[in-house]
Amino acid sequence: MSNQREPVPHRIAVLTCGHMGQADNWAIRHGGQTGIRLMENAATAVCDVTLARFPGVRVVHVLCGPGNNGGDGFAAARLLKEVGCDVRVWSLGEPRPESDAALAKAACSARFRPVADFTPEDGDVVIDALFGAGLTRRLPDVAIKALEKAVAARCRIIAVDLPSGVNGDSGINLGGAVGADETVTFFRKKPGHLLLPGRNLCGAITIADIGIPSRFFDIEKPMLFENGPDLWQKTFPRAKEDQHKYSRGHVAVFSGPRYATGAARLSAMAAQRAGAGAVTILGDAAALDIHAAHVTSIMLRETSHDDGLDELLRLKRCGACVLGPGFGNEGRARRLALGVLGEPPVLVLDADGITAFSDAPSELFEAARKPGQSRLILTPHAGEFARLFPDLADNGQLSKLGKALKAAERSSAVVVYKGSDTVIASPDGCAAINVNGTPSLATAGSGDVLAGLVAGFVCQGMPLWEAACAAVWVHGEAGRAAGGHAVAEDLVDVLRPFTRISSWRAA
Numbered sequence: 230m231s232n233q234r235e236p237v238p239h240r241i242a243v244l245t246c247g248h249m250g251q252a253d254n255w256a257i258r259h260g261g262q263t264g265i266r267l268m269e270n271a272a273t274a275v276c277d278v279t280l281a282r283f284p285g286v287r288v289v290h291v292l293c294g295p296g297n298n299g300g301d302g303f304a305a306a307r308l309l310k311e312v313g314c315d316v317r318v319w320s321l322g323e324p325r326p327e328s329d330a331a332l333a334k335a336a337c338s339a340r341f342r343p344v345a346d347f348t349p350e351d352g353d354v355v356i357d358a359l360f361g362a363g364l365t366r367r368l369p370d371v372a373i374k375a376l377e378k379a380v381a382a383r384c385r386i387i388a389v390d391l392p393s394g395v396n397g398d399s400g401i402n403l404g405g406a407v408g409a410d411e412t413v414t415f416f417r418k419k420p421g422h423l424l425l426p427g428r429n430l431c432g433a434i435t436i437a438d439i440g441i442p443s444r445f446f447d448i449e450k451p452m453l454f455e456n457g458p459d460l461w462q463k464t465f466p467r468a469k470e471d472q473h474k475y476s477r478g479h480v481a482v483f484s485g486p487r488y489a490t491g492a493a494r495l496s497a498m499a500a501q502r503a504g505a506g507a508v509t510i511l512g513d514a515a516a517l518d519i520h521a522a523h524v525t526s527i528m529l530r531e532t533s534h535d536d537g538l539d540e541l542l543r544l545k546r547c548g549a550c551v552l553g554p555g556f557g558n559e560g561r562a563r564r565l566a567l568g569v570l571g572e573p574p575v576l577v578l579d580a581d582g583i584t585a586f587s588d589a590p591s592e593l594f595e596a597a598r599k600p601g602q603s604r605l606i607l608t609p610h611a612g613e614f615a616r617l618f619p620d621l622a623d624n625g626q627l628s629k630l631g632k633a634l635k636a637a638e639r640s641s642a643v644v645v646y647k648g649s650d651t652v653i654a655s656p657d658g659c660a661a662i663n664v665n666g667t668p669s670l671a672t673a674g675s676g677d678v679l680a681g682l683v684a685g686f687v688c689q690g691m692p693l694w695e696a697a698c699a700a701v702w703v704h705g706e707a708g709r710a711a712g713g714h715a716v717a718e719d720l721v722d723v724l725r726p727f728t729r730i731s732s733w734r735a736a
């Protein structure tokens with residue numbers, strides 16, 4: 230198990246707005262581009278999407294802001310006019326003199342009217358080029374009113390780069406954003422296209438090539454990604470001819486007491502489905518009696534003499550263990566977690582295992598801070614995250630992505646910050662945002678299944694961050710396959726195809 234990164238196709242890279250600005254500048258300085266050409270290319274893409282999505286469209290309203298987003302709008306208005314559309318441009322503020330946006334405005338022969346006068350008719354097409362990556366605060370009232378009019382008139386909205394009002398780095402609606410039918414963005418997605426609520430406001434997203442050479446990524450190594458098989462398939466476990474059950478990998482799951490055994494079973498079954506060759510549940514005699522009535526191929530081992538660390542260490546080739554689902558006893562969870570962190574198996578700490586450190590998170594982080602590789606994976610939902618990282622949870626300046634990255638750095642752990650836009654962050658600064666989850670995953674025990682999947686991939690030798698990313702994606706696919714009203718057992722039942730590379734959907 231190493232944390233060495235395999236090269237990742239940069240097409241799934243995600244760029245912060247700051248990095249996007251750097252890419253623009255780099256393309257202009259070293260990539261043979263000019264600012265106005267990038268803008269023209271962006272506008273061409275907007276125009277193409279508009280005509281493809283609404284063939285035969287006659288009236289197109291273009292709402293143009295004062296910056297480069299507005300510049301894209303002026304250039305798109307000119308192109309749409311050239312192909313015969315009735316283009317009506319509504320502008321907000323004046324582009325900075327001699328800026329690319331000013332050049333684009335000067336080249337556009339449409340009549341410009343103030344955005345306050347915007348009057349769409351029922352069903353018109355509206356291009357929203359008010360604000361993009363440069364927006365840092367609530368939209369001006371006049372912009373909010375214009376977007377409200379578009380919604381009231383049931384216009385079809387195409388957002389340039391981002392729906393105006395959405396922060397490109399956090400996905401937060403800074404105030405006034407409305408849902409678009411389509412969003413055309415440039416070069417690569419930004420976090421705001423993937424994090425909620427931004428993702429839901431974008432509609433269908435087109436990523437347009439505007440002529441920024443991908444050589445940019447030779448200089449600026451991508452650190453942010455949209456989660457998916459391209460990110461981790463090189464390290465995804467493949468069955469080998471000469472394997473036996475223990476060489477495939479062994480996972481241990483610590484059980485809760487007699488009346489709380491189901492969570493551990495869900496983790497254990499998911500670890501098996503992830504491909505672990507052997508899975509053992511560790512628990513007291515009363516709990517194992519219950520497990521024995523339910524499981525067949527999962528092994529059971531009693532932890533009568535100590536917290537269970539000795540039994541864990543006696544297991545053959547155990548590469549990862551899950552601690553927390555249904556576990557209860559906080560004191561024991563703390564002792565066990567700290568003990569495991571001093572030993573070879575990777576610790577997947579979930580649920581009660583995380584809550585056990587609410588009063589002393591630094592104890593956990595200290596134990597995890599070791600030279601070399603990370604040995605800890607934390608899988609908190611928002612409530613658990615706030616218990617371990619209360620200051621980060623409360624920090625209104627940080628996006629979910631920023632919170633997860635800071636948490637990973639602080640805890641020396643891979644942090645899977647769960648939710649409908651799960652972020653998987655690594656202490657080395659890499660992060661992935663997951664988008665394939667569905668509300669069918671919001672069911673008791675679903676997180677236990679995820680923890681088992683993570684451990685299952687880790688025990689087969691996947692690097693920790695990649696294993697966590699793979700588990701979150703596979704979990705999302707299982708949620709889709711299980712459909713509405715699924716329960717956690719259904720997720721386990723449908724896992725199998727998604728842990729085989731050959732059955733993945735084409736990315």
Ligand SMILES: NC(=O)C1=CN([C@@H]2O[C@H](COP(=O)(O)OP(=O)(O)OC[C@H]3O[C@@H](n4cnc5c(N)ncnc54)[C@H](O)[C@@H]3O)[C@@H](O)[C@H]2O)[C@@H](O)CC1
Binds near residue numbers: 365391
């Ligand atoms: N060469 C480039 O940099 C390219 C940029 N492109 C476009 O440029 C956009 C980014 O352009 P900008 O950086 O000019 O940013 P925006 O056009 O998003 O914002 C422009 C200006 O509005 C001001 N502003 C921000 N929030 C405001 C608010 N709430 N009320 C009033 N004013 C506010 C900002 O200070 C900034 O000057 C991208 O989203 C993309 O559409 C594309 O043309 C591709 C090439």
Ligand SMILES: Nc1ncnc2c1ncn2[C@@H]1O[C@H](COP(=O)(O)OP(=O)(O)O)[C@@H](O)[C@H]1O
Binds near residue numbers: 650666667673
């Ligand atoms: N609305 C949703 N959309 C996508 N994924 C979701 C949604 N709600 C929950 N999930 C996922 O389901 C899992 C729930 O985990 P958790 O809250 O720990 O549940 P439990 O403790 O009951 O097992 C997480 O992986 C989370 O990301």
Ligand SMILES: [K+]
Binds near residue numbers: 298388392
């Ligand atoms: K916009």
